[in-house]
Amino acid sequence: IYAVIKGDNADEEQIRRAGDILKAGGLVAFPTETVYGLGGDALNPDSSKKIYAAKGRPSDNPLIVHICRWEDIYRIAEPVTEEAERLAEAFWPGPLTMILQKKDTVPKETTGGLDTVAIRFPSHPVARRLIEAAGGFVAAPSANASGRPSPTMAEYVAEDMNGRIDMILDGGAVGIGLESTIVDVSGPEPIILRPGYVTQEMLEKVLGEVELDQTILDGTTALRPKAPGMKYRHYAPKGELSIVEGSAEAVVEHINSLCACAAAEGKKTGVIATDETFARYTADSVKSVGSREDEEAIAHSLYRILREFDDEEVEVMYTESFSSYGMGQAIMNRLLKAAGHRIITV
Numbered sequence: 608i609y610a611v612i613k614g615d616n617a618d619e620e621q622i623r624r625a626g627d628i629l630k631a632g633g634l635v636a637f638p639t640e641t642v643y644g645l646g647g648d649a650l651n652p653d654s655s656k657k658i659y660a661a662k663g664r665p666s667d668n669p670l671i672v673h674i675c676r677w678e679d680i681y682r683i684a685e686p687v688t689e690e691a692e693r694l695a696e697a698f699w700p701g702p703l704t705m706i707l708q709k710k711d712t713v714p715k716e717t718t719g720g721l722d723t724v725a726i727r728f729p730s731h732p733v734a735r736r737l738i739e740a741a742g743g744f745v746a747a748p749s750a751n752a753s754g755r756p757s758p759t760m761a762e763y764v765a766e767d768m769n770g771r772i773d774m775i776l777d778g779g780a781v782g783i784g785l786e787s788t789i790v791d792v793s794g795p796e797p798i799i800l801r802p803g804y805v806t807q808e809m810l811e812k813v814l815g816e817v818e819l820d821q822t823i824l825d826g827t828t829a830l831r832p833k834a835p836g837m838k839y840r841h842y843a844p845k846g847e848l849s850i851v852e853g854s855a856e857a858v859v860e861h862i863n864s865l866c867a868c869a870a871a872e873g874k875k876t877g878v879i880a881t882d883e884t885f886a887r888y889t890a891d892s893v894k895s896v897g898s899r900e901d902e903e904a905i906a907h908s909l910y911r912i913l914r915e916f917d918d919e920e921v922e923v924m925y926t927e928s929f930s931s932y933g934m935g936q937a938i939m940n941r942l943l944k945a946a947g948h949r950i951i952t953v
């Protein structure tokens with residue numbers, strides 16, 4: 608039930624077995640370049656129902672359909688807009704998901720009742736081989752239990768999904784660590800519904816101006832996010848997380864005094880630090896996400912660190928703030944959601 612793959616070399620036999628499970632309506636978790644996915648046959652409504660049940664996910668939150676050949680987009684979406692074709696050419700296979708009007712081939716169970724479908728062609732070789740073995744269309748949300756951080760290692764999938772799914776393909780730690788960028792290209796204006804590794808700047812190089820869903824970085828707006836899943840508090844840490852922003856010096860001092868107060872109340876404290884500031888914090892548990900200069904490293908370790916704080920039962924957590932330019936947009940979006948948009952400015 609738990610298949611270990613060394614590097615990218617899943618043997619043919621394991622992939623074939625996993626593909627057969629999917630074709631028969633079962634569920635298989637697998638590595639992608641972003642996070643682990645929980646796969647089911649996207650064209651089988653019962654498989655999609657099983658995915659919602661395994662994750663404990665509300666069934667109005669649509670799934671992403673993963674494909675392994677460019678041309679398969681025409682089998683599930685219509686019209687395929689010119690913007691979609693240009694983005695596919697620029698970024699597929701890779702960490703980009705596109706929203707288009709769906710064809711009848713895709714059941715409403717997979718799209719959470721919507722007339723649109725989210726489509727992604729991942730670059731991870733195991734994911735591609737699995738999708739092919741499964742017949743070409745694999746619905747896959749992140750393989751975490753609803754409300755937990757997306758899994759970046761097979762061990763985390765096992766923690767959340769043990770006994771609820773048929774197989775886990777273990778491909779080691781993922782490369783990126785945050786979920787794919789989602790762009791809605793079904794309408795006249797392309798719009799980013801979820802920021803990710805493919806940044807607004809990268810998309811604009813291909814399409815010209817691309818809007819960002821206003822709810823992404825702004826918690827005060829009364830608007831509903833355009834991606835149904837983004838309205839949920841996605842990951843709710845067991846402890847209370849706040850973001851502290853300001854000059855490096857002031858942030859360290861303020862977080863240390865907030866932690867001292869919490870400690871005086873008998874609470875266990877945690878800090879998400881950077882390599883630059885790590886040594887200066889006094890909390891019970893201090894973890895570095897990497898160098899402030901290295902956004903890829905931060906993206907890579909963020910979900911692991913949030914899971915570790917949960918495991919350590921930290922009750923009050925503080926994190927430094929990051930620039931929301933480039934990939935920082937995705938990092939801050941995930942942090943803001945985990946913090947329920949609690950920001951302290953010093």
Ligand code: TXA
Pocket residue numbers: 639641642643644645668669670671704706718721723724725727747748749750785786787788789800833834835836837
């Ligand atoms: O990187 C990823 O995208 C990972 C890997 C496994 O591929 N998958 C992933 O799926 O993050 P999930 O289900 O955790 O997130 C999908 C997001 C949700 O916020 C959902 O609401 C949104 O995509 N979405 C899916 N279909 C949509 C649609 N037709 N219109 C708007 N948003 C949609």
Ligand code: MG
Pocket residue numbers: 748749757
């Ligand atoms: Mg998810």
